[in-house]
Amino acid sequence: MTPDALAAELADVRRTLDRLDDRLGQLTGLLLEQVVTSEARTDDAATRHQRVVVDVSRQTQALLQLLDLVEVARPLPPLGGWAASADFLLHLVQHVVDTRPAVVLECGSGSTTLLLALAIRTHGLPTRVVSLDHDAWFAEQTRRRLEEHGVADLADVRLAPLVPTGLPDHPTPWYDVAALPPVADLPPAGVLVVDGPPEVTGRLARWPALPLLRDRLAPGCTVLLDDLGRADEQAAAAAWLDAEPGAHFESVELLKGLGVLTLP
Numbered sequence: 001m002t003p004d005a006l007a008a009e010l011a012d013v014r015r016t017l018d019r020l021d022d023r024l025g026q027l028t029g030l031l032l033e034q035v036v037t038s039e040a041r042t043d044d045a046a047t048r049h050q051r052v053v054v055d056v057s058r059q060t061q062a063l064l065q066l067l068d069l070v071e072v073a074r075p076l077p078p079l080g081g082w083a084a085s086a087d088f089l090l091h092l093v094q095h096v097v098d099t100r101p102a103v104v105l106e107c108g109s110g111s112t113t114l115l116l117a118l119a120i121r122t123h124g125l126p127t128r129v130v131s132l133d134h135d136a137w138f139a140e141q142t143r144r145r146l147e148e149h150g151v152a153d154l155a156d157v158r159l160a161p162l163v164p165t166g167l168p169d170h171p172t173p174w175y176d177v178a179a180l181p182p183v184a185d186l187p188p189a190g191v192l193v194v195d196g197p198p199e200v201t202g203r204l205a206r207w208p209a210l211p212l213l214r215d216r217l218a219p220g221c222t223v224l225l226d227d228l229g230r231a232d233e234q235a236a237a238a239a240w241l242d243a244e245p246g247a248h249f250e251s252v253e254l255l256k257g258l259g260v261l262t263l264p
């Protein structure tokens with residue numbers, strides 16, 4: 001091979017090596033990108049997992065405390081999801097045991113109604129529970145649970161279909177208040193539980209509770225609003241507070257969020 005031919009081939013090899021070097025740099029960059037992205041994904045999954053572990057452990061702790069507070073001889077319905085979570089039930093029951101109201105009014109029957117009735121029996125409370133439900137099947141389910149637990153006489157579940165409210169600029173229907181006992185037969189409520197109607201019924205589904213039941217609430221009444229984690233419930237609570245300047249509002253960090261409004 002002549003020196004010229006050797007030099008030409010060497011130059012060729014050098015160019016090939018340069019191209020390979022560039023490609024190696026590109027591939028290393030791509031690989032690094034993928035490693036970083038997958039580590040970030042792993043971090044997200046780990047954070048989500050950690051949050052679930054904390055939520056489960058808090059609900060377990062709340063349920064254990066609830067079972068210390070209330071005698072339960074039969075299986076409870078599944079808690080959480082559509083039903084109130086254990087931490088909300090614990091807060092509700094503890095408040096009712098501490099304050100012994102004459103009447104608890106409730107929007108949305110279910111596990112809340114059952115736990116209230118069991119608390120009344122366990123602690124001999126002088127409390128009457130009146131619970132509204134817009135759905136005949138769910139109202140009947142709650143009544144059956146109360147019967148199974150032997151506390152059917154301690155909570156009054158009333159079917160209250162959703163009807164137009166007559167409130168200005170509020171097209172979402174709400175419970176028919178005609179389903180409540182007459183004012184003369186029901187003392188003002190010391191506690192109002194707002195856990196219905198479901199949000200699928202329309203915008204600001206729970207806001208009418210205060211304007212429509214205001215004349216049924218005792219001075220100093222505590223309004224417990226479940227699901228404060230949702231934007232509609234936050235808006236409802238803000239509107240209530242606006243309409244009740246003397247009221248006090250507290251947000252309690254529970255699984256689904258709890259708003260506590262104390263009326264003047």
Ligand SMILES: C[S@@+](CC[C@H](N)C(=O)[O-])C[C@H]1O[C@@H](n2cnc3c(N)ncnc32)[C@H](O)[C@@H]1O
Nearest residue numbers: 082083084108109110111112133135138195196
């Ligand atoms: C949020 S739930 C009320 C839950 C009740 N306070 C409790 O703790 O179980 C509001 C209403 O939704 C309805 N409901 C209850 N469970 C449901 C389900 N799994 N699917 C659809 N509607 C349901 C009932 O009519 C109930 O009154």
